[in-house]
Amino acid sequence: MTTEATLPSTSVSPTARQMWTRTRGILLALLLLLAAAVTIAVIRSGAEHGRLDPRSADPYGSRAVAALLAGHGVSTRVVTTLDEARSAAGPETTLLVAVPDLLTDRQQARLQAATAASGGRTVLVAPGTASLDKLAPGVTADAAPSLETTLSPACSLPAARRAGSADTGGIRYSTVVHGADSCYPSDGLPTLLRIPQPPDGGDTVVLGAPDILYNDRLDEQGNASLALQLLGSRPHLVWYLPSLSDDSAASATGGRSFFDLLPSGWIWGTLQLFIAAALAALWRARRLGPLVPEKLPVAIRASETVEGRARLYRKANARDRAAAALRSTTRTRLAPLVGVPVAQAHSPEALLPALSAHLHGDGQALESLLFGPPPGDDAALISLTEQLDALESEVRRP
Template sequence: MTTATEVSATSESLTPHQTWLRLRGPLLAVLLIVIAGVAFAAVRSGGQHGRLDPRSADPHGSRAVAELLKKQGVTVEVVATLDQARATTGPDTTLLVTGPNMLTAPQQQRLRRTTADSRGRTVLIAPDGPSLKRLAPGVRAGSRGQVTVRQPRCTLPAAVTAGTAELGGMRYAAAAPGTTGCYPDRELATLLVLPERGAGDSVLLGSPDLLHNDRLDQQGNASLVLQLLGSRPHLVWYLPSFDDPSATGTTSGGDGERAGAGGSFISLVPQGWIWGSLQLALAAVLAAVWRGRRLGPLVTERLPVVIRASESTEGRARLYRRAAARERAATVLRSATRSRLSALVGLPSQDADSPEALLTALAARLGTSGTGHSSLLFGPTPADDAALVLLTHQLDVLESEVRAS
C-alpha cells in the first residue's frame, strides 16, 4: 500500500498561466528594445554618417558639396575633435564648424582664440545664444525665421554672383566696421561676414539647409556654398562630437591653459546625456504609474493556520490587562452587551446606544423600573480589575435574564 504525498498549494504560489501573465509585459518590452537596437545598428552600419557630413549621401548629408569642392581643387579634411581643428587652421584654410552650439564654453573660447589669429576663414552654422557671444563677439541675434528663397541685397561678391538662395533660420546684426549682411529677413541678415585680424574673416550662416544634398541644386545654393567654402585651397570640415576629450575640460590646449578652468560641472556634461537622463526619468515615472495600477478584485486567502476565536479573545484580554486599559475593556463589553440586548428586545441596531430606548425596552421586558440597568450599561469606568470582573458577571446575568424572559 503506497501513500501519495501531495503538497498543498497556498495563496502565494502562482500557476504557470499566472506567471506568464505577469511576465509577458516585461518580456515584450525587452523584445521591442532588442528589435529597435538591431534596426538602429543596421541603419548606422549602412554607410550613413549623419546631417551635414561630407561623407553622407543622405538628403541631409553634404557629400555633394564635398565632391564639387574636390573637383575645383579644394582639399576636404573631416575632423571630429577640437585639437584637430585648431591644428589645421591657417591663412590658406577654411574651417567649417557644423555644430558650434554643441561645443562647451571652454571649447568655444579656445576655438575663438585660434580662429581670430588664423588669418583664414571660419564658417559657423547657426550659432545662437551664449555660443554667439563667445564665437562672434559684438554680434546680436534675433528670433529664428523661415528658410525660404531670398534675394542677397548686399555687395558681397559671392552673394551677388549666386543671386537668390534658400536662407533663413537665425538672424544676425553687427555694428562692427566692414561687416557685410546679406539675404535679410526683417532687416536682419541670415548671412553675415565679419572681418578678422589680418586677411581673415568669419561667416555666420543662419541655416544649414543650402548645404544639404537635396537643396544644393536649387536656386543659387550651389554657387553660394562653393564660393563661401572654396575661397581657400584647403577646407577643414569640423563635425563636433560628444566623444571629444576636450569636451570634458581635462585636456590642455597648445597655449598651456586648462580647457575646463572656471566651468561648472553642468557645462561639462554633453547636452545629449542631459536629454537622455530626462527621458530615462520619464520612463521610470511611467513604469511606476503602470505598476501602481489596480491589480484586480480581492480574493479569499486560504490561511495556513486556523486560530480559534477563544484564543484571540484571550490574547486581546491579556493585552488589555497589560496596558491597564480598563476603560477600553469596559466600553467593549458594554457595547457588545447592548447590541445583543437590543436584538433580544426587538430594538433597531441604531437604538442600541440610546439609553432611553434601551432601558425602556428592558423595563417592559423584565417588569422592572430599569434604573439599576442604567449604571450597568452606561455607567462609569471600573476603578480596578475586580470591579471590571464584577461588571462582566453582572452583564452576563442581565443578558441571561432577558433571554429567559
C-alpha cells in the same frame, strides 16, 4: 493507526504561470521598444557615418562640395586636431569648423585667437550658445529654430544675392556687431551672418544649418552656389572636423562635462522615459484606489467570507478543494454527535462504523459520501452539498 485528512492549500498567491500571463504583455512591449531603439540606432549610425566629411559620399557627407570647389581651383584639406586648424589659418585660407559645439572653452579661445588676426575666413556650421561667445563674439543664438527650411536672402551680401533661395533654415541668430551682414531671415532673425574682422580683411560666417553642404541637398535651390561662394573665396579650404580624441580637448582645464557632450536628443529622450515611467506609476496607483484608514481587527460576517472563498474556488475551477472543505467540515461536526473524538473525525475506520450504527445505514454509501472522489462538474458538487446537509440533518434528528 489512523490518518488525518488535510485540506488542500487555499493560497491565492499568483503562480508562476499566472505571473507570466499577467506580465507577458508588458515584457513584449519592452522587447518591441528595445528592438525599435536598436533598429533606429543602427539606421542613424549608418546615416551619420561621414557626416559633414568632404571625403564621404553618404547623403549627409560633403564630397560633392569638395569636388565642386576642386573644379574651381580650390583645394580642400581635412584636419581633425586644433593644432592643425590653428596652423592652417591664414589670409589665403578658409577655415570651416564642422561642429563648433564639440570644442571645449579653451579650444574655442585658442582657435579664435588664431583666426582673429589671420585675414582669412572662418565658417562656423550651426554653432550654438556653447561656442558663439568665444568663436563669434557679439552673436547670440535664438532659442527657437526656424520653422522653414528654404529661405530667401533678403540682404545685400553678393554671395547670397547671386545664390538666391537656399536651405539655410535652422538656428536663428542676432548680433550687435556693426557692419554685419544678416541674411536669410526667418521671423525677423537671420540664419546666416557675415561678421567682418577689420583691419586685416578677414571675416567670420555663421551658418545656421549644414544643409547646403550635404551631398543630397547640394543640387536643390541655390545651395551649390551659396556653398561655392562661401567656401571658395580663398584658394585653400581647411575643413576642421573636431574630435573628442584630440589631445587639446583632453588637456583642456576648462573642458565641459560629460553631459554637455551628449547630443540633445539623448537628453530629451531620457526625460521622456522618466515622464512615461511617472505616468505609468500614477496610472497603476490610481487602479489600487485611495488609502483608507481602518481600525483593526475588522469584523467580517461569516457569509461574506464563505461567499468570497466560494468565488475564488469557482474562478479557479477548484471543485476538488471545495468538495474537500465541505466534507472535512461535515466530518468535524458529525464526529461529536456519534461519540467519536474530533481528533479521529477524519479517520474512516473510526467515523464510519459509528455513523452506521447511529443511522443503521449502508457504510459503503457513507464512505463514498464523506471520503469519496471529487465531483466531476458543478452539478455533482451541488448534489454533494445537498447530500452532506441531509446527512447532518439526519444525524441531528432526535
